[in-house]
Amino acid sequence: MAQHNAFYAQSGGVTAVINASACGVIETCRRHSDKIGKVYAGHNGIIGALTEDLIDVSQESDEAIAALRHTPGGAFGSCRYKLKDIETHRAQYERLIEVFKAHDIRYFFYNGGGDSADTCLKVSQLSEKMGYPLTAIHVPKTVDNDLPITDNSPGFGSVAKYIATSTREAALDIASMCATSTKVFVLEVMGRHAGWIAAAGALAGNGEGEPPHLVIFPELPFQRARVMQRVDEAVKKYGYCVIVVSEGARYEDGTFLADAGNTDAFGHRQLGGVAPTLAGMIKQDLGYKYHWAVADYLQRAARHLASRTDVEQAYAVGQKAVELALEGRNAMMPTIKRVSETPYEWRIDAAPLAEVANKEKFMPRDYIREDGFGITEAGRRYLSPLIQGEDFPPFENGLPKVAKLDKVKVPRKLPAFEL
Amino acid sequence: MAQHNAFYAQSGGVTAVINASACGVIETCRRHSDKIGKVYAGHNGIIGALTEDLIDVSQESDEAIAALRHTPGGAFGSCRYKLKDIETHRAQYERLIEVFKAHDIRYFFYNGGGDSADTCLKVSQLSEKMGYPLTAIHVPKTVDNDLPITDNSPGFGSVAKYIATSTREAALDIASMCATSTKVFVLEVMGRHAGWIAAAGALAGNGEGEPPHLVIFPELPFQRARVMQRVDEAVKKYGYCVIVVSEGARYEDGTFLADAGNTDAFGHRQLGGVAPTLAGMIKQDLGYKYHWAVADYLQRAARHLASRTDVEQAYAVGQKAVELALEGRNAMMPTIKRVSETPYEWRIDAAPLAEVANKEKFMPRDYIREDGFGITEAGRRYLSPLIQGEDFPPFENGLPKVAKLDKVKVPRKLPAFEL
Known part of the structure; x- marks a missing residue:
């Protein structure tokens, strides 16, 4: 040869x-x-x-x-x-x-x-x-984990580990502060079409009351009233609420939350982040003090x-x-x-x-909990091995x-x- | 006893x-x-x-x-x-x-x-x-590093390391993409009154053209035209521009950039992030595709x-x-x-x-470069030891x-x- x-x-x-x-x-x-x-x-x-x-x-x-x-x-x-x-x-x-x-x-x-x-x-x-x-x-x-046939895509496991870790760490921060200060923390993660990365955020906790208390997937229509009810319940029960939300979160009609018609000082239409949009809704509907983060490139570059x-x-x-x-x-x-x-x-x-x-691989519906705000044991069994090891x-x-x-x-x- | x-x-x-x-x-x-x-x-x-x-x-x-x-x-x-x-x-x-x-x-x-x-x-x-x-x-x-007498405050060094590392990592991401996609990346960091954390972002690079290309401090008035000129220069010279901006960035009159009169779909005043605000300005003035991140609690909780x-x-x-x-x-x-x-x-x-x-300790003016967009060698000598070791x-x-x-x-x- x-x-x-x-x-x-x-x-x-x-x-x-x-x-x-x-x-x-x-x-x-x-x-x-x-x-x-x-x-x-x-x-x-x-x-x-x-x-x-x-x-x-x-x-x-x-x-x-x-x-x-x-x-x-x-x-x-x-x-x-x-x-x-x-x-x-x-x-x-x-x-x-x-x-x-x-x-x-x-x-x-x-x-x-x-x-x-x-x-x-x-x-x-x-x-x-x-x-x-x-x-x-x-x-x-691809961090999106949407390639077919392969069990997972290289790149996804590291984002998943970063998001799960960051969720756990930030949750400890807000848990410390919630008695007299911030009650709700919103972390926006990548995944415009599929909720793989958002799902990884759920690995941060598992037992009763462990954060994140809500994961918001792009696969399911965003229903403001249902989300607000859950946020309120978490704050009342645990003192605080941690939310991991996909950048692709959208309403029933397909409109992205991030494209909900914000305008800047000059009246120009602004494509904001999902996190600030959702945090604003929570402030408006429930009055809770919030913090939000948008990890953006940090999540897919976090080789450390x-x-x-x-x-x-x-x-x-x-x-x-x-x-x-x-x-x-x-x-x-x-x-x-x-x-x-x-x-x-x-x-x-x-x-x-x-x-x-x-061809795109979508997240199986049975990885998402029936109520739509977390992952199932099947989802956990799939995701957990991918973040193992440092x-x-x-x-x-x-x-x-x-x-x-x-x-x-x-x-x-x-x-x-x-x- | x-x-x-x-x-x-x-x-x-x-x-x-x-x-x-x-x-x-x-x-x-x-x-x-x-x-x-x-x-x-x-x-x-x-x-x-x-x-x-x-x-x-x-x-x-x-x-x-x-x-x-x-x-x-x-x-x-x-x-x-x-x-x-x-x-x-x-x-x-x-x-x-x-x-x-x-x-x-x-x-x-x-x-x-x-x-x-x-x-x-x-x-x-x-x-x-x-x-x-x-x-x-x-x-x-305090992550704010503003306690007097003590050379530095416990908590600051870890945020500094996280921000410097994240800036370096995200900069490698955008450097890879800039030929056909994102040209500007904006990372918003904590520090409402003092630019200590923003300054730490500058540790990510040092040599000619190394990101971050701009650091925006709360200590100096934000001048839109000057910033835009620098962003444009960086994109033209290096192909991309990485900006670390303090949440406390403000105009000459003291108004925070983050409070620049955004309204949501319902006409309510919104306190947005500095990063999306600045990114929006860049899009408007220069037309460059951008990404932005707001680290928020992630930065001060990043014990990992x-x-x-x-x-x-x-x-x-x-x-x-x-x-x-x-x-x-x-x-x-x-x-x-x-x-x-x-x-x-x-x-x-x-x-x-x-x-x-x-009493508050402010960042010495001689830690900020004369042009206001980076740190001096004195600043680097002060900051660098604080992020040493894992x-x-x-x-x-x-x-x-x-x-x-x-x-x-x-x-x-x-x-x-x-x-």
């Missing part, structure tokens, strides 16, 4: 562990240097391939690559850019072939979520439809609190991607298979990309160390290309 | 390490069981003393007390309640004496910030003005990322408080003395409460373990008392 080069790129919203997958891909390529020559990273995802904007990863030290394992964000730059169909936008695909030919790239690794899986699937057609010998493998990643399970799985799917490529299994995605629940065991499997792309990064001067890459660009060989 | 009991309580906004001070007080009392009998914790601060709502700490195991060291929040309940003057509200002081007499309390430890120092100072007058033999010691605590320096100092001031009490030094507060900067060394000192109460809590099932106290109430001996 002759030696050819590999392309690796990151796509879509990044996570605390997407670079752990990069580390898995690159280290595994290095171990197969008889078959894989250089790894070229696309600068900003597929855009790097189209514009021949490539980073020569072979010039990075082993230490720098190893440090990717504990560095959040997307080290090579990510993108929100979808390839159009091969039939209607043939020029883009011809360009990809030109770039791959110019740099002898025969392995393509694309690290992303659902939209990126679609891009990877399209690129995988280069071999069959256009005769260029490429093996394309998708490396799964990553789940060890998540880090290991993120690395393993990267490693498996290279192994699949070396077996010539085009258009595949490594998946995580839950082998057993107690004790939790997993292995890496693989699925055809065609069965993954453009994998603290090294610290220097009080701050987490992150990978410092040289990112030497590969000299261009082709004319420029308009996206 | 005869044996008498001690009272300990927590007051004001809690921190990630106030329980480490509780641990220091209680463990040190236990080591001096010849002089100090039982420790009674006030349930919800001074209110616990006034209402005879006392927790018998002697019934907690050594393990439970040791676990306080890694438990955020205020384990015994805190309060926002200020004692009035002894001259005008003599009945409250007489009640305190009744309660202390009834439970043989001769040592009083109050763990709080500036307002609480005032309460402790008033209680300390019981001996001199009312003849009850009490030794009152204030145990410093506490500064080891902070934890050790929090414990040490608790320990010293007991030693001062045993020396009969009424109306004192343990302080942290910076002995040397490189390497950082500190020891515990003590200051008269009269010099501490009702002190991860034990984890169980993927989540930080917290102290489980029995909180057995001391049987009441007195009639009820109206606050």
